[in-house]
Amino acid sequence: MILLSFDTEEFDVPREHGVDYDTLKEGMEVSRYGTNRILDCLKECGVKGTFFCTTNFATHAPEVMKRIMDEGHEVAAHGCDHWDPKPEDVVNSKKILEQLTGRQIKGYRQPRMFKVDLKEQARRGYLYNASLNPAFIPGRYMHLTTPRTWFMKEGVMQIPASVSPWLRIPMFWLSLHNFPLWLYKTLCHRIIRHDGYFNTYFHPWEFYPLGEHPELRMPFIIRNHAGQGMYDRLKAVILDLKARGEEFGTYSEFAERHI
Template structure:
């Protein structure tokens, strides 16, 4: 089973490097990237889960409707991606549900910051995917947390996939920088061990960051961005389909686990 997801947020990378960059400029980048993502998914006839900030939903309601019309799941990803607050999970749920006319059941905190699971449950989320249990110094140094799904305070936790050995992360940055054959091999190893694979990407990765030195983005982020990343995502999906893996939403995964 493949739990493919995208953190649909306003592009704020330049602001992290001290660049004066507006919400409007960030939305332009992310809207273009999201449309490219949706095109790839539609061409391959697969579904995914889109974790959307309230900022993005409010400024791109037409894109939100396309996400739903294409059969994908919409989940929440805070309010303002650049300045996440611990209480955003409640406000983002209210905003995204109002704009989309649906009930949202999943949450991921911006930058994978921690949240209080008891509060997540209180406002009506079924699952939380705000954990990257990797061996990376900083906020991704989570060696003591479970590597696969678990339940905490009544909320299912769905961590991003890492390799069984060394906990090497298989998130977006890995696909940018590793040879595709190596990344694909690692993904297959995780699937053989765990029976499912969880990963995530962002819309701005599919924008050609290499053509914008004024953004001051790091080389490891610019590498293979734009159409190169479109192709890499397409290749990953096709490899997984050739190996007869099924793409499901996070909410469907929760249902499957609960039905066992």
């Protein structure tokens, strides 16, 4: 199964680069635009995904949330304020999203894939946790000894982002920005043969033309292929996997099939 996910949050990356930036005004405009472009791509390709939403995003973009649900995608929790995550967000984000959507929220991803209280997730009835990138990324992650594939812990399914066998090359958003497309596809195929599934994640702001906005101070590796380029690249990967007969599904569907 192919698991596509999107960390649907207020755009706050400029703040990491010293820009005085209003995430709930300017950042939400970027995120609304990008989420709609993602939805356009998924609709064009005829596949479903999982949208990990902060409560900030869900509260400030009800029309986009409606589109996510109307088009058959899963909504999962991604904390409350992406810039300032708190331990209680595991509880509060689930509660708020369920009130806003009228749906049961079954999964959680911590902002920036930081550590999360798994016992609290189990107490709150989460089916799965998707807060792990089992790779080494300087300044962010050092998870080379954690499992590469899904496993159970504290009664909650842990679904790490896919990395290649042996070398643990991360196959997340930054890789699709910067790897040659043939290499990204080749590594996808290898992971599917080895693991039986493929799991990756992106953000709405990647589908916004960041290269046209030098004031945001985005590093080249982030703005490379941003906007239409990422739309075209994601579409190419999806269509390649569909042509190979791969099944696309949501995280809940994957978890319920394997638990």
